[in-house]
Amino acid sequence: MISPVDDFLPVRLKAVHDIAVKGADNLPSRRIIDVGSDHGHLSLYALVHDNFESAVLTDIHEAPAKRSEDTLRMYGYADRSKVYCTDGLDGVGLKTGDIVVMAGLGGNNMIDILGRVVKRDEPELLKSIVWCLQPQKSSDKLREYLFTSGFDITDENACEDRGINYIILKTVYTGVPHEFTLKQKYYGPVLLQRAASGEEDAVRYKSRLDERFAIAQRGDEEIKRMMEEQ
Numbered sequence: 001m002i003s004p005v006d007d008f009l010p011v012r013l014k015a016v017h018d019i020a021v022k023g024a025d026n027l028p029s030r031r032i033i034d035v036g037s038d039h040g041h042l043s044l045y046a047l048v049h050d051n052f053e054s055a056v057l058t059d060i061h062e063a064p065a066k067r068s069e070d071t072l073r074m075y076g077y078a079d080r081s082k083v084y085c086t087d088g089l090d091g092v093g094l095k096t097g098d099i100v101v102m103a104g105l106g107g108n109n110m111i112d113i114l115g116r117v118v119k120r121d122e123p124e125l126l127k128s129i130v131w132c133l134q135p136q137k138s139s140d141k142l143r144e145y146l147f148t149s150g151f152d153i154t155d156e157n158a159c160e161d162r163g164i165n166y167i168i169l170k171t172v173y174t175g176v177p178h179e180f181t182l183k184q185k186y187y188g189p190v191l192l193q194r195a196a197s198g199e200e201d202a203v204r205y206k207s208r209l210d211e212r213f214a215i216a217q218r219g220d221e222e223i224k225r226m227m228e229e230q
């Protein structure tokens with residue numbers, strides 16, 4: 001019999017989960033933090049399927065925070081999870097080697113949340129955290145923020161769920177800002193590599209962006225310059 005926790009993540013959230021937990025066994029913390037948890041399904045899935053000891057869930061609104069709490073309690077994970085009704089990670093202490101997921105939030109919202117954490121926490125702690133981000137929009141601005149604020153994009157993928165394309169990226173703080181090309185900002189540095197080596201999801205995603213940018217460049221100087229980059 002299939003248990004309800006086996007088969008309930010939509011394609012997008014399953015793709016977020018898969019990239020988030022890749023390599024997680026090597027991290028010292030066995031904790032996943034889900035910012036903007038809403039229903040709490042991602043954390044529940046990770047507690048059931050992966051080797052996490054605990055989950056922290058945050059949501060800025062009371063109703064989704066309550067939904068998260070109900071989900072974890074209903075499946076018997078109340079004692080291994082903690083839900084906060086808060087903005088981003090305000091009031092939530094990070095631990096060395098935590099995995100922090102933000103999925104379904106806008107890129108600007110993610111920039112605000114990351115910016116507050118970078119100001120708040122010591123660089124050594126920040127360097128140990130793995131961030132898995134699935135921005136609903138403004139992925140270009142988010143990448144620019146990451147490049148210029150000392151984050152490296154270590155992994156990136158695209159998925160399609162019910163006709164909508166999503167990107168998911170993994171990033172780690174190094175404290176060292178770096179140069180980037182406009183193509184890396186708009187397409188994603190790892191996605192470009194994946195597309196160049198013929199990976200199906202990345203190729204499909206890139207060709208959708210090619211079409212979008214071919215039109216957008218008519219009214220956007222930066223996109224026009226990006227299209228002219230070699």
Ligand SMILES: C[S@@+](CC[C@H](N)C(=O)[O-])C[C@H]1O[C@@H](n2cnc3c(N)ncnc32)[C@H](O)[C@@H]1O
Pocket residue numbers: 013035036037038039058059060061064086087088089102103104105109113
């Ligand atoms: C579109 S839902 C995504 C839910 C889930 N992460 C997913 O990907 O299916 C976005 C959730 O993030 C919450 N949210 C938005 N901004 C937030 C913030 N600054 N801090 C914490 N939660 C936030 C919203 O209340 C909402 O429940």
